[in-house]
Amino acid sequence: MLPSLIRTMSTTNKMKAVYVNEQGDVDKLIYSDIPIPKVNENSVLVKNRFVGVNYIDTYQRDGTYPVSLPFTLGREGAGDVVEVGSNVKNVEVGDRVVYLGGSTYADYTNVPAEAVERLSEGVKYEDAAAIGIQALTAWTMVRDGYQVKKGDTILVHAAAGGVGLLLCQMIRHLGATVIGTVSTDEKATLARENGADHVIVYTRENVVERVNELTNNLGCHAVLDGVGKSTWDDSLACTRRLGTLISFGNASGVVPPIKIQCLTAKNLKLMRPQLFAYLATREESQKWWSEVFDLLAKKVIKLHIHKIYDLENAKQAHIDIQSRKTTGKLLIRLRS
Numbered sequence: 001m002l003p004s005l006i007r008t009m010s011t012t013n014k015m016k017a018v019y020v021n022e023q024g025d026v027d028k029l030i031y032s033d034i035p036i037p038k039v040n041e042n043s044v045l046v047k048n049r050f051v052g053v054n055y056i057d058t059y060q061r062d063g064t065y066p067v068s069l070p071f072t073l074g075r076e077g078a079g080d081v082v083e084v085g086s087n088v089k090n091v092e093v094g095d096r097v098v099y100l101g102g103s104t105y106a107d108y109t110n111v112p113a114e115a116v117e118r119l120s121e122g123v124k125y126e127d128a129a130a131i132g133i134q135a136l137t138a139w140t141m142v143r144d145g146y147q148v149k150k151g152d153t154i155l156v157h158a159a160a161g162g163v164g165l166l167l168c169q170m171i172r173h174l175g176a177t178v179i180g181t182v183s184t185d186e187k188a189t190l191a192r193e194n195g196a197d198h199v200i201v202y203t204r205e206n207v208v209e210r211v212n213e214l215t216n217n218l219g220c221h222a223v224l225d226g227v228g229k230s231t232w233d234d235s236l237a238c239t240r241r242l243g244t245l246i247s248f249g250n251a252s253g254v255v256p257p258i259k260i261q262c263l264t265a266k267n268l269k270l271m272r273p274q275l276f277a278y279l280a281t282r283e284e285s286q287k288w289w290s291e292v293f294d295l296l297a298k299k300v301i302k303l304h305i306h307k308i309y310d311l312e313n314a315k316q317a318h319i320d321i322q323s324r325k326t327t328g329k330l331l332i333r334l335r336s
């Protein structure tokens with residue numbers, strides 16, 4: 001397999017990729033040939049097998065987050081190392097790897113060697129691509145953002161989503177009670193199957209009233225909110241005195257500027273994390289990766305792969321993840 005891959009690269013020097021020349025709606029996504037990137041002395045070239053689709057890809061496509069153009073989408077992938085830079089010591093050609101990086105909606109990605117983790121035998125490429133951003137985000141949040149303890153009650157918005165299902169499983173594992181919010185009964189069932197003790201279907205139930213009923217009017221020790229604009233007020237209301245509100249995403253839009261005094265009445269802590277700041281050093285990165293792979297190996301977490309798309313259908317993946325109809329993880333399979 002590997003020699004033929006290398007031969008393909010050297011004869012064409014081109015690969016398929018999905019990129020944007022300008023930010024905007026899904027029609028701005030272009031599926032076309034671009035040059036295969038070149039490694040530098042400290043990087044490796046990965047032939048991608050599966051890459052993850054994340055909400056951040058839609059923010060980078062639509063202009064919610066700035067990018068320099070042209071911009072190849074994608075922040076995570078799993079595949080085979082096909083070339084290494086002269087200084088690289090931690091991986092070799094032929095290694096199966098997973099990584100977080102840029103420009104992963106492509107046949108090949110140039111990745112800093114220190115961002116690459118070797119896959120243990122038995123870990124499938126699709127599971128590796130599915131576990132990266134979402135599980136690391138969930139686990140850093142419950143172990144560092146707010147250290148979930150036995151007996152806590154934690155509110156998780158979008159509890160049947162990619163990050164949401166993992167949060168439910170992890171929080172249950174840590175001994176706390178999970179209250180999830182979802183939009184449909186089908187999502188409620190899935191959230192329950194994954195560890196949510198109580199689920200609020202917010203399309204027909206009042207979230208604040210239900211949380212008050214469930215917590216004896218005390219509210220939750222922590223509220224984990226990846227929905228953003230539309231849930232901010234409820235999240236603030238549902239966080240108990242001395243509690244922690246973590247706003248980690250913008251699925252419904254960016255939270256508008258807030259007055260810091262909104263935290264005063266209950267002495268709240270507010271956090272707005274981004275995963276990559278948890279992985280700034282090699283040591284930190286290795287620690288968090290090894291912990292999430294350990295959770296997978298011990299079956300503390302189960303991955304839910306919603307759908308696998310071909311690269312040329314990345315547009316449909318973006319439509320789907322923004323449609324609120326998906327649960328769990330969306331992946332792209334690379335074929336060449």
Ligand SMILES: NC(=O)c1ccc[n+]([C@@H]2O[C@H](COP(=O)([O-])OP(=O)(O)OC[C@H]3O[C@@H](n4cnc5c(N)ncnc54)[C@H](OP(=O)(O)O)[C@@H]3O)[C@@H](O)[C@H]2O)c1
Nearest residue numbers: 055137158161162163182183226249250251252274275324
């Ligand atoms: N800070 C970080 O480092 C980091 C890293 C990874 C992800 N995130 C964030 O985590 C959040 C979840 O990501 P994910 O990939 O797991 O996505 P997801 O939860 O699978 O999908 C988003 C969910 O949000 C809910 N939602 C509520 N209002 C919505 C609206 N107006 N439009 C779209 N969705 C809406 C929907 O669930 P219901 O139908 O149940 O309402 C939808 O399924 C995103 O905001 C993402 O940016 C942050």
